Structures are given as structure tokens and as C-alpha cells.
Amino acid sequence: MSENQELNRGKNLAYYCQHFTKLKTSNRLGPNAEYKPILLLSIIDLITQGLINNNQITVSEELRSTFNKHWDILSSGTYEGKDKLYFPFFYLKSEGFWHIEFKNNPLKRPPRSLEKFQDVVDYASLDPELFELLQDQNSRKELIDVLIANWFSANQKDIKELMVINERFQKDNNEEESSINLSNQQKKQPKSYLRKSVVRDGIFRKAVVHTYNYKCAFCGMKVTMSIKQNIVDGAHIKPFARFYDNRIDNGISFCKNHHWAFDKGLFTITDDYKIIVSNNFLEESPNSKPMKEFNSNQLWLPNEKGASHSKQKYFFPIYSLFPVPRSGVP
Numbered sequence: 001m002s003e004n005q006e007l008n009r010g011k012n013l014a015y016y017c018q019h020f021t022k023l024k025t026s027n028r029l030g031p032n033a034e035y036k037p038i039l040l041l042s043i044i045d046l047i048t049q050g051l052i053n054n055n056q057i058t059v060s061e062e063l064r065s066t067f068n069k070h071w072d073i074l075s076s077g078t079y080e081g082k083d084k085l086y087f088p089f090f091y092l093k094s095e096g097f098w099h100i101e102f103k104n105n106p107l108k109r110p111p112r113s114l115e116k117f118q119d120v121v122d123y124a125s126l127d128p129e130l131f132e133l134l135q136d137q138n139s140r141k142e143l144i145d146v147l148i149a150n151w152f153s154a155n156q157k158d159i160k161e162l163m164v165i166n167e168r169f170q171k172d173n174n175e176e177e178s179s180i181n182l183s184n185q186q187k188k189q190p191k192s193y194l195r196k197s198v199v200r201d202g203i204f205r206k207a208v209v210h211t212y213n214y215k216c217a218f219c220g221m222k223v224t225m226s227i228k229q230n231i232v233d234g235a236h237i238k239p240f241a242r243f244y245d246n247r248i249d250n251g252i253s254f255c256k257n258h259h260w261a262f263d264k265g266l267f268t269i270t271d272d273y274k275i276i277v278s279n280n281f282l283e284e285s286p287n288s289k290p291m292k293e294f295n296s297n298q299l300w301l302p303n304e305k306g307a308s309h310s311k312q313k314y315f316f317p318i319y320s321l322f323p324v325p326r327s328g329v330p
């Protein structure tokens with residue numbers, strides 16, 4: 001470990017995950033005002049898209065419109081937050097990892113309009129350790145999952161809200177797609193904000209794995225950790241990159257191993273929920289049941305009482321990136 005790494009050891013991914021669960025909210029606005037998590041999610045989205053590419057985050061038009069878009073989709077509607085980007089941008093400094101550079105003298109309160117705020121604030125920067133972590137896809141995913149799990153899905157009621165949020169993302173996505181189809185001008189520079197949104201992916205994953213009670217549909221494995229993290233991923237049955245379908249019916253929950261195997265086409269699933277395993281791979285599994293022994297098994301599906309939708313509504317086309325031998329299909 002280098003001297004630098006030694007010094008920075010405290011500010012690692014676990015540190016920021018923990019910090020993101022405990023964002024301070026204003027007494028006046030109430031304990032659940034979502035301003036700060038929505039701003040952080042917006043910033044992470046813009047970093048992922050390469051629209052924030054250095055650690056001097058300005059009150060830009062992109063940040064304003066991304067924050068507003070997320071506010072429309074994610075907020076509970078209890079607070080007026082749209083166009084109030086200056087609130088979280090200013091008060092996030094109380095968290096210690098967000099540092100504001102003012103153009104002149106530092107202010108104690110934010111001016112009450114975005115234009116005035118832009119006049120006094122030069123930029124904000126994240127802790128360099130946090131900005132560095134946000135350049136990594138896996139760390140971003142983990143930080144997004146922590147924000148969503150803590151701020152938008154903490155209890156059963158919030159999970160229902162999450163389903164609604166997922167539908168709103170899908171609806172906006174469909175509208176965006178039709179506007180892209182309508183206009184050649186937009187085709188040249190497609191406004192594909194929602195398709196690229198890592199926040200949308202996070203909401204979809206969370207809603208899917210909750211529907212499956214955090215179990216792998218292939219092997220039934222369930223492992224959960226204290227900060228609401230678990231071993232399963234919400235995956236798309238029909239790949240999102242081709243079908244843009246983020247409805248829960250197009251989601252399935254797999255543990256890390258079986259998610260990877262599904263994406264690589266090592267098994268597929270039939271429309272009557274059976275697993276068909278490919279013969280085209282080698283497997284050694286001395287301490288657990290080999291994948292090939294799951295051939296012809298039924299998938300583990302959410303029970304109808306717990307699920308937000310009935311089993312009959314599932315649609316499982318036989319799909320895989322590499323076609324599996326069809327001889328085994330019943």
C-alpha cells in the first residue's frame with residue numbers, strides 16, 4: 001500500500017456508502033425531504049454520461065434539467081423541489097464531502113433563485129476520493145443502490161412507490177422514443193437521457209429483486225447484508241439495449257453467477273418457466289450443485305401473494321445471446 005493509499009484508507013467505498021445512508025435533512029423541510037439524494041443521483045448520472053468530467057461541478061443547465069427531471073420522477077410530491085436545485089447544492093456542504101467555492105464572500109444561506117445562486121457560486125467539488133470512486137462503474141452502482149435503498153425503498157409502502165417510479169421512467173422513456181422517431185433534427189442528436197440513466201437502472205433493479213424477494217430465480221439463493229445490499233441483481237429478460245423495456249414483467253432476479261451465465265447464453269428460459277442449460281461449456285462445481293443439473297427445472301418465481309403482479313403476466317421468450325442447443329427444449 002502506498003503512502004497516499006494509506007492516508008486515504010478511511011475514505012473508501014464503504015465510508016461513502018455509510019455516509020449516503022445518513023444525509024442530514026433540514027428540520028424545516030422534514031426528515032424525508034429528498035433534495036440531497038436526488039442531487040447526488042443527478043450528479044452520478046451526469047458523471048456516467050461524461051457530462052460532468054472534472055471535479056468542479058457548476059450550476060449548469062444540464063445539472064438543472066437533470067435534477068428537475070429526477071425530481072419529477074422520484075420525489076414523493078410532499079415538497080416543492082422543482083427548480084430549487086440551489087437548496088441541496090448549498091446545504092450538501094454540511095456533509096463534509098461537498099465543498100463550495102464562492103465567487104466572492106461565502107454565504108450563510110443560499111439566495112432564493114437559481115439565477116442569483118449562479119451569480120455567487122463558482123463551483124462545488126466532491127472529496128477527491130469520492131470523485132475518483134465515481135469514475136468506476138461498480139462503485140457508482142453500489143452508491144446508487146445505497147441511495148435508492150435508503151431514500152426511496154425503505155419500507156413496504158416505499159416499495160410500491162418504487163414500482164410507480166419505475167413505470168414513470170418507462171413512460172418517459174416511451175415518450176422520449178416517440179419524440180426521437182418524430183423528429184429528424186432530434187435523430188441527429190438523440191435526446192436519450194433516460195435510456196442512459198443509471199438512476200433508472202437502479203430503480204428497475206431494486207423493484208425487480210424486491211418482487212423476487214431477493215432470491216435467485218435459478219438457484220433460489222438469498223443473501224442479504226445490513227445496509228440493504230444483497231447477492232442478487234435485477235436483470236432484463238429481453239436486453240434493454242435492444243428493446244428498451246424496463247417494465248417489471250421484463251425483469252428477473254439472478255445471483256451474480258447465474259446473472260453472468262444468463263448474459264453469456266449458458267442457459268435460457270422457456271415461456272413455461274423452465275430452465276434449459278446449454279451443453280457448450282465446461283463446468284466443475286465440487287462443492288455446489290452444477291448448473292447442468294438444473295436443466296428442465298422450474299424457475300423460482302415470486303409467489304402471487306407477495307408479487308405486485310400475477311404469474312400469468314410474465315412473458316419469457318426463449319432468448320439468449322448465444323443460441324443454446326434446441327434439442328433439449330421440451
Ligand SMILES: [Zn+2]
Nearest residue numbers: 216219255258
Ligand atoms: Zn443463482
